[in-house]
Amino acid sequence: xxxxxxxxxxxxxxxxxxxxxxxxxxxxxxxxxxxxxxxxxxxxxxxxxxxxxxxxxxxxxxxxxxxxxxxxxxxxxxxxxxxxxxxxxxxxxxxxxxxxxxxxxxxxxxxxxxxxxxxxxxxxxxxxxxxxxxxxxxxxxxxxxxxxxxxxxxxxxxxxxxxxxxxxxxxxxxxxxxxxxxxxxxxxxxxxxxxxxxxxxxxxxxxxxxxxxxxxxxxxxxxxxxxxxxxxxxxxxxxxxxxxxxxxxxxxxxxxxxxxxxxxxxxxxxxxxxxxxxxxxxxxxxxxxxxxxxxxxxxxxxxxxxxxxxxxxxxxxxxxxxxxxxxxxxxxxxxxxxx
Numbered sequence: 001x002x003x004x005x006x007x008x009x010x011x012x013x014x015x016x017x018x019x020x021x022x023x024x025x026x027x028x029x030x031x032x033x034x035x036x037x038x039x040x041x042x043x044x045x046x047x048x049x050x051x052x053x054x055x056x057x058x059x060x061x062x063x064x065x066x067x068x069x070x071x072x073x074x075x076x077x078x079x080x081x082x083x084x085x086x087x088x089x090x091x092x093x094x095x096x097x098x099x100x101x102x103x104x105x106x107x108x109x110x111x112x113x114x115x116x117x118x119x120x121x122x123x124x125x126x127x128x129x130x131x132x133x134x135x136x137x138x139x140x141x142x143x144x145x146x147x148x149x150x151x152x153x154x155x156x157x158x159x160x161x162x163x164x165x166x167x168x169x170x171x172x173x174x175x176x177x178x179x180x181x182x183x184x185x186x187x188x189x190x191x192x193x194x195x196x197x198x199x200x201x202x203x204x205x206x207x208x209x210x211x212x213x214x215x216x217x218x219x220x221x222x223x224x225x226x227x228x229x230x231x232x233x234x235x236x237x238x239x240x241x242x243x244x245x246x247x248x249x250x251x252x253x254x255x256x257x258x259x260x261x262x263x264x265x266x267x268x269x270x271x272x273x274x275x276x277x278x279x280x281x282x283x284x285x286x287x288x289x290x291x292x293x294x295x296x297x298x299x300x301x302x303x304x305x306x307x308x309x310x311x312x313x314x315x316x317x318x319x320x321x322x323x324x325x326x327x328x329x330x331x332x333x334x335x336x337x338x339x
Contacts, residue, residue: 003067003299004031006060006090008081010044011072013095017124017260018070019048021292028299034060057081061088068302070122070295071095074163075170079104082119083111092119093298097179098315100170102323105316112312118302121315123183124290125257127297130267131187133283134244134251138188142269143246149188151181151225152241153257154232164229165206172208173227174200174322177238180257181225182318185216188244192317193218195334198325203230214325217334236260248272252279262287 005028007014014033022030030050035041038055045053054060061069061084068091071081079099085092086108098105098121112119125131137143154177157164164171185193193216200209210230216223232239242256249272255265264287268279300307317339324335 001303002027002029003302004029004065005295005299006031006063006066006069007033007050008057008060008069008071008085009073010035010040011095014070014072015044015048017289018072018291018295019050021289022295023049024289024292025296025299027303028295031066032060032063057084061085061090066090068093068298072122075100075175076168079108082108086111086115086117086119089115089117091117091298091302093122093294094119095122096183096315097121097170097175097318097322098312099319100175102316102319105312105319109312109316118298118309119312120298120310121312121318122294123180123310124294125180125259126183126187126310127293128259128285128288128290130253130256130265130283130285133267133285134187134253137251137269143244143249143251143271145221145247146188146244147221147247148245149185149221149223150241150243150245151184151223151256152227153177153180153225153238154228155238156232156234157229160206165203165208167207171206171229172210173212173229174198174209174214174325176229177227178212178214178225178322178325179318181214181223181227181242182216182321183314184242184256185223185225186314186317189218189221189223191218192337192339193223193321195336196321196324196328197334198328200326200329209326209329212325212329216321237263249274252277259290262289 032052034054041053069085071094163169197215201211203210213226243252250270252268267283269281328335
């Protein structure tokens, strides 16, 4: 059996990452693509061997043959089109972050519960095998109780026309990159922090936060991260670091989050006998497409197979933390987290 996918929009992430690898997934098929420009959708369909092209998002949602919709639209459109897709009878995979505000996520959750459709926030990194290994190591008490997590993500987004440089569209370091670090902290601690503290430096012209640092206080554990949209290398991918300090060990990843191109990577683990940053174990992972794995896992779930899924309540937590980090930075104070 095969899940027929419709793609809302012709964003670069869809055309260069998700759709090409969807073609390699046996249980998934790119059935249609839509754009507000029929010419643009026809061109994308021809380039990617997609059978149908539509000149509006509404027309795609009216296609009864489509089972699931992938939404790579700008952040400020995620709420509207996730809701409209579910009300049209489609399951939804929506790119991160799920929206701009916690209230948006609550509205989407209400429609999910009412329609019974499956919807997830599209964090491709969660599907990488290194995160399965991290879960396995933590469950086996390999590094003891997690005490702290540290993340860094940086890339130079210098084009003023890039949507990541638009505050109105959910641009800036915290929304675009900080959402990864917050999501990863939730993957480790599996609960909300009690309070958060944020410090932000803004681009005077673009008005987005271009350098942001945060502390998430879990009471008996902490997470910290620094993200920048005008720092690091000018390569095709972000500079990334992620590590976890445990009560009797540690772990560290060299390419933990989004991989724009499938790339071999490593997970390093230290135990009670390790010293400095030298590992006592190293796990190697071959290059895989996180986006292809995401589509495969999601499709298998729709076909009734028992696979891991992530609920939108995680997205609600992420957006709540982001909202409070902005409030913290404005007020120069700690902010409590209430879900």
